[in-house]
Structure formats: C-alpha cells, structure tokens
Amino acid sequence: MPQSATDPLSPPRLTMAHVVPFGVFMAFLLIFELFGMIAGWDHPNAPWWRRAPEHVIYPLQSIVCLALLWHYRRSFTFHWSWKWSLIGMGFGAVGIGFWLLPTTLHAWLGFEGDPGGILGVLGIAERRDGFDPGVFDHPAAWWSTLVMRFVRAVIVVAFIEEIFWRGFLMRFVHDWEGDYWKQPFGKHSWKAYFIVTGLFMFAHAPIDYAGALVYGSLTYLLCVWSRNLGACVVMHAVANLLMGLYAMQTGKYGLW
DSSP: OOOOTTSTTSHHHHHHHHHHHHHHHHHHHHHHHHHHHHTOOOSTTSOHHHHOTHHHHHHHHHHHHHHHHHHTGGGOOOOOOHHHHHHHHHHHHHHHHHHHHHHHHHHHTTOOSOOOHHHHHTTOSOOOSSOOGGGOOSHHHHHHHHHHHHIIIIIIIHHHHHIIIIIIIHHHHHOTTSOGGGSOTTOOOHHHHHHHHHHHHHTSOGGGHHHHHHHHHHHHHHHHHHOOHHHHHHHHHHHHHHHHHHHHHHTOGGGO
C-alpha cells in the first residue's frame, strides 16, 4: 500500500520535516534584515529593540523552530550513540578551532581595526560588532537573552542545519529526480561534497567563508565516516557552544 502523506516516514512528510524548519529559520533572518532596514536605529537614545532587534527576533525564531522540530520529531532518525557522540564532540572542537583561528590571529598579530584585502577574505578581523547582551542593564534581562542565545546556537541551529544539510540535501543531491529518501545517510560522492559544503559555506557571511569551508569539510567527513546524523548534530552543538563561550570571553560578538 502507498504511504499516507501524514505518515512520518512517507517521502513527502520526510521532505517537509527536513526542509520546513530550515526554511522558517531562514525566513526569520530575512525578517531581521528587513526590520533593521525599516525600523532599526543605531543611536544611544533609541529603545533597545530598535538598536538590537535580534534580542526580540532570535528568541521568537528559536521558539517557533523548536516547536517545528517537535512537531516533526517522528520523521528524524539520529541513531544516537556514545561512541559517535564523543567523536562528534572532538570534530566540533577541531572544526570551531579552525573557524576561530583567523580572528584569534588578528589579536595575536596586534592588528588595529580590520586589515581587509586577502587577510579580510581569510577572516582575520576584529569581529566586535554583533550580538551583545550588554544592551540590557538589568541582570534578569541580561541573563535571559544570553540563555536564549545559547539555546538558539547550541540546540536550534545544530538540529535544524544538520537535519537540512546532511539529512536532506546530501540525499537530494544524489538523486533529485528519483526517490532520494532511498539514498542511505552519509553516502559519499564528490558531487555531494562540493554542492553541500559549497552551499553551507555561502550561507554564511563572506568573512566566515574560510572557516565554513574547513568546518563544512570536517562535518562532511564525519557524516560519511559515521553514517550517524546524531554525531553531526553533536559536532555542531559543541562547536557553537565553544564559539559562544569564546565570543563572550573575548568580546568578539561578531562571531555570532
């Protein structure tokens, strides 16, 4: 019998489960950009929600995307295991180390401002302007916005991006004209590597292209080696956790 579209493992449902949360996540980023152009006001006298609209939009984005992940939860197969989770943690630490290396070199080499040129292309920049909970003076507001920022980075982004990039797109690239859900998770081809890693890289800001290329390549390697989506999620979660801690410790808020 043909599968019902409401069956969590039917091809249409699987596609929706893997694509819709990512699409909604990206739509919130577009809303953020549009809000900044229309109502943003980077001025000391501006209310906080106009100076830093991310403190409104990011929590809403996180809540909506978490609800979607829960709604589609029966369509995901992670194959959690201690072995691959631990390996994923190691890959995450190494991958984010490469991502953070350029801005760390900026400090070590004593640059003032952003050098531009080939150094800028490689990501060697100060990275000071970005998400800063210091816009709030009240401790409760400061901590709540920081906690939600880590929830977004460590949980929401890790699940949504790996479900889409590795869970859906790698399969889709292998057989977009057929039943790509019959493709095994983590199947290797150079076409899949270049398309998925390239799109992952270009989904980030140009200043992060070098780091995203190395990180995306390592994630692809882990995906093909482990054949385990859960390991990729753990890698992404650990990487984003370490990046967030690094940003808060150094004041390089432009990293996240």
